[in-house]
Amino acid sequence: MSPKKKIVITIDGKRCEGEEGQTILQIARANGINIPTLCYLEGLTPWGGCRLCVVEVAGNQKLVTSCATPATDGMVITAFSERLTLLRKRILELLFSEGNHICPICPYNKGDCTLQQRGYEHGITGVSYSYLYPARPVDLTGKYFGLDHNRCILCGRCVRTCDEIEGVHALDFGNRGIRNQIVVDLGKTFGESVSCTNCGACVANCPTGALFDKAAAFQAPLVSCQKVVTICPECPLGCGLVVYTRDNRIVNVFGNKESRINGGHLCVKGRYWTWAEPRNRIKQPLVKLNGSFEVVGWEKAFEILRDLYKAVPRERRILLISPRLSNEFGAALREITSEFKVVGVIGARNEGGLVGTAELQPDAISFLEQADAIVIVGAQPVRDNGVLAAKIRVAVRHRGAKLLLFNCRRSDLDQWANISAPLVSVDRAFWKNVAKTISGVKRVVIIYGPEAITPIGLTVFEKLSEVVESSLKRGEWVKSIPLPRSTNILGLASHGYPVVDDLTAFIEGVSPDLVHLVVSDEPHGGVQWLEERGLVDLLKKVGAIIVQGAYESTLTELARVVLPTPIWAERSGTYTSFEGKHLKAERVLPLPSGVKLEEEVLKAIFQKT
Ligand code: SF4
Ligand code: SF4
Ligand code: SF4
Ligand code: FES
Known part of the structure; x- marks a missing residue:
């Protein structure tokens, strides 16, 4: 790939260097200029919905959203001015007045709410508009989290997170105008939803107290907690965790954004099984x-x-x-x-059998992220390794990767699979179809789990490898990734x-x-x-x-x-991940x-x- 062209823009008189393709906001942040945002979140597609990040561009009569506007060489930008500050205040006042943002009774009060933070930053002490005092529903049917629509500012971060990170798209905007609200499975509650995996990523990325973790509510503001970076104990992927504790108890668990494995995302096991399940603890012999x-x-x-x-x-x-x-x-x-x-x-x-024969793949995650065909044999990532399942969904739905499932229990992956078959002896026509499905692909990963290690499973696995290898040309690759189930x-x-x-x-x-x-x-x-x-x-x-x-x-x-x-x-200690890496778990309590x-x-x- 050829390096991106360098560009130079000016923001509030400061010379700022960046690269072609970057937005105004990205270049501003890289150069130490903090334009306020609400609906923007690094890692998600910019949406330009809240308009808090608007800036003036010389020669352009309209204000533009810095989060969604690509910068061009030579642009001259005003990011802070009296006019822009007033505009941002009005936007915030509108948001505060149209919902029920009664901070003292919100679990995100005292430092965990971005909306509240923006209010303080802009000196909001009251609003110039009449409060609407809406009576929107509060959905408390979810097992681990709730959604209070009265605190929702329709920033869409949850919608994009669910679609682009978990790959599920359980959430969307429903209704029109003043009745516009976030909907789950086009009108169900979280408790009724069949597509929500309970990964909790939407909650982690909500900038207000609209989506909130039930077990963490009113425990302690995160800003008052100790933070320990460690790894998830629930499967051999070794996702990075950030654990918040206070008074020797866990207040909440989030994904570690710095982790190469999960980049901040977690599945329900890492996010909630680790701390939010009611269990009877044994305390004495x-x-x-x-x-x-x-x-x-x-x-x-x-x-x-x-x-x-x-x-x-x-x-x-x-x-x-x-x-x-x-x-x-x-x-x-x-x-x-x-x-x-x-x-x-x-x-x-x-x-x-799997452990005895596995040739570990030290860069498994990176190969998966590049693959244009993913074959899963006798593994159950949706049940066992949710972060891997999320990466597979994203690869298939957003990158157009092919998906072939062999002997996988029914899961939401079936709806996107090009082929889904049991591990049984299959005929020539079947293998011809497999070859046709993967023709033209250049990078293939075959993820195999314990359920592939049966006599018939191994026969199918061998045939599959043969079909895949014969369809690849020089310079193209296939990588086999063993995936044990136990941590x-x-x-x-x-x-x-x-x-x-x-x-x-x-x-x-x-x-x-x-x-x-x-x-x-x-x-x-x-x-x-x-x-x-x-x-x-x-x-x-x-x-x-x-x-x-x-x-x-x-x-x-x-x-x-x-x-x-x-x-x-x-306890602390090291654990061997599915890539064969020795990962250190820190003692948290x-x-x-x-x-x-x-x-x-x-x-x-x-x-x-
Ligand atoms: S629930 Fe939260 S993340 Fe979703 S739109 Fe509302 S405020 Fe934004
Ligand atoms: S918990 Fe996960 S799957 Fe469910 S709505 Fe939120 S992001 Fe989507
Ligand atoms: S996939 Fe889920 S269970 Fe496995 S390490 Fe990651 S968060 Fe934990
Ligand atoms: S942060 Fe740019 S429009 Fe919301």
Whole structure:
């Protein structure tokens, strides 16, 4: 690509350098001139709706929006003048008067609202227009966030975010004139919406308190919180997080704009599962006596645990660990593996096969962002890796990339797929159709997940690779990207722990008398593992089950001893991402009293410390 031509413009007498194609606002900001904006947001298509950013261009009688007007070489611009300031004040007054912006009862009061900030910047102390006091609806049906239309300034940032970042386009403008408002799925509530993924990106980008996170409302203004930059614990993508905390609790979680993986975007798991789900936390050791749990101190718990272990020979003990645990935990565990017949990491179905054969792709995200054809085999990005799903939607809907799905559960991706087929033996006509679909593409990624690792899946995968490769010319490429489902399965497997992806068969095979499960902070308390048919009955026959976990669940109900663990935010460590990168997670909150790190507890049982 040839470098862009340099241009020079003058803003309020200052010489400002920029590049052809940049807007007046972009050049102004790059040169330290802060023209006020409201509907503009970096990363979204400029819309020019609020008109707060208007400037005067010499020789042009009309005012222009600086956010949406491309700069041309030699332009002479006035960005601040008495006339422009008055105009901006009037725009703000109109916005304040047509909604119900009663700041003291708004969750975004005191620093989190851009509209309020602009009001202060322009010295607004009252409005010159009559207040309309609208009685628009407030939609509180969404699980994690609400929308108060009375605070909406129709800036359209949510509409563009949903369309251009999450790739869903659940939101739009509905009705006309004074009744114009944001609509979800053309007239549904958030609770009824079928297309909204609950990613919360629209809420994060709303410049007022119209869209607000329920769990964060009235907790603490973000400006008063501590900020920790870390990574998401929910899948192997390793999206960057910015966590806001106050008084040792999480107030809100947003995406880290600096992250190469997610560029500030998150899926519902990163944005809300991490902190906004009601869960019953285990805070002290519990021991089952006469059928019900009793709280005990750690010393008593260790005494009971040592007795339980003493009664069972090593050959009849197994230790199963959650794939959410860190590489440091994996390393620390080596000291005690000899105490068990097997120490395994619990994986999703077929994940062992995937981990064993995967050739990791260190630049997977960048290849995906360049691809003009995306093939997904046996992976479920909409369910498991929402940020990846968003990138796929954007590639297909906005860049015109082709999409081919093999053995993917039904999801919203189907509506845009050129081909969607199960992983079954397919005939020549089918492969001819695949070849026709991808003819002319130059950059292909094949994302494959655990469900591709079956005998028929591998056959289809091989044939697919062959068809794709034969359609590419010199200089064009195809990249295969393995996509495990579990957060740190790659890291823990690299420490030598076998992946147990069929718990029932595994437990039947070993026939243990003692099963120690390090469930850690699995979001559903590990209950998803119990979904395997017959597993609960099998576990009920085991003499002693010990669970180390953060949340109460039906799995902890089966245990003889339950030991509290930290949640993701209370520990630090490194995690191996799907690209094979070692990502550092920072500790966000202190360890609560009564809770001990998993590895400390395990070592203490065997008196290794
Ligand atoms: S809900 Fe928020 S982001 Fe959406 S149009 Fe209204 S003010 Fe703008
Ligand atoms: S939560 Fe995400 S999917 Fe739902 S409306 Fe907002 S941006 Fe769109
Ligand atoms: S895609 Fe994965 S890492 Fe990213 S926010 Fe969602 S769960 Fe977290
Ligand atoms: S910020 Fe430019 S028109 Fe709204």
